[in-house]
Amino acid sequence: MIGRLNHVAIAVRDLAKASASYRDMLGAEVTAAVDQPDHGVRVVFVNLPNTKIEFLEPLGENSPVAKFLEKNPDGGMHHVCYEVDDIIAARDQLKAAGARIIGSGEPKIGAHGKPVLFLHPKDFQGTLVELEQI
Numbered sequence: 001m002i003g004r005l006n007h008v009a010i011a012v013r014d015l016a017k018a019s020a021s022y023r024d025m026l027g028a029e030v031t032a033a034v035d036q037p038d039h040g041v042r043v044v045f046v047n048l049p050n051t052k053i054e055f056l057e058p059l060g061e062n063s064p065v066a067k068f069l070e071k072n073p074d075g076g077m078h079h080v081c082y083e084v085d086d087i088i089a090a091r092d093q094l095k096a097a098g099a100r101i102i103g104s105g106e107p108k109i110g111a112h113g114k115p116v117l118f119l120h121p122k123d124f125q126g127t128l129v130e131l132e133q134i
């Protein structure tokens with residue numbers, strides 16, 4: 001069902017500092033910050049030859065990333081994102097297999113303007129999984 005690794009997301013306290021470290025120390029191409037109010041995050045992407053890194057900074061109150069940073073004060077890996085061809089078919093197949101979908105169960109539009117869903121970390125080795133329809 002899943003295809004390519006689309007990105008690995010890292011929660012950060014300071015998006016500018018994270019961007020600078022990847023741009024200036026690691027020599028990576030880093031995009032401008034974009035607000036994603038629906039997801040409670042401000043996002044920067046690092047474009048690598050074979051995948052992307054997504055930096056997430058909390059945006060607004062009740063940001064899920066703010067809670068994550070309380071538990072991980074230095075930041076850390078927040079989720080992995082896999083590509084799927086049909087997100088509704090993937091969701092229905094996962095639900096039938098007993099996996100929990102986070103939130104309403106309906107896809108939201110993600111950082112690339114494509115539909116995304118999140119799967120509960122307890123069902124996937126303690127790691128939050130994002131599915132993105134490509």
Ligand code: CO
Nearest residue numbers: 009054081130
């Ligand atoms: Co993501």
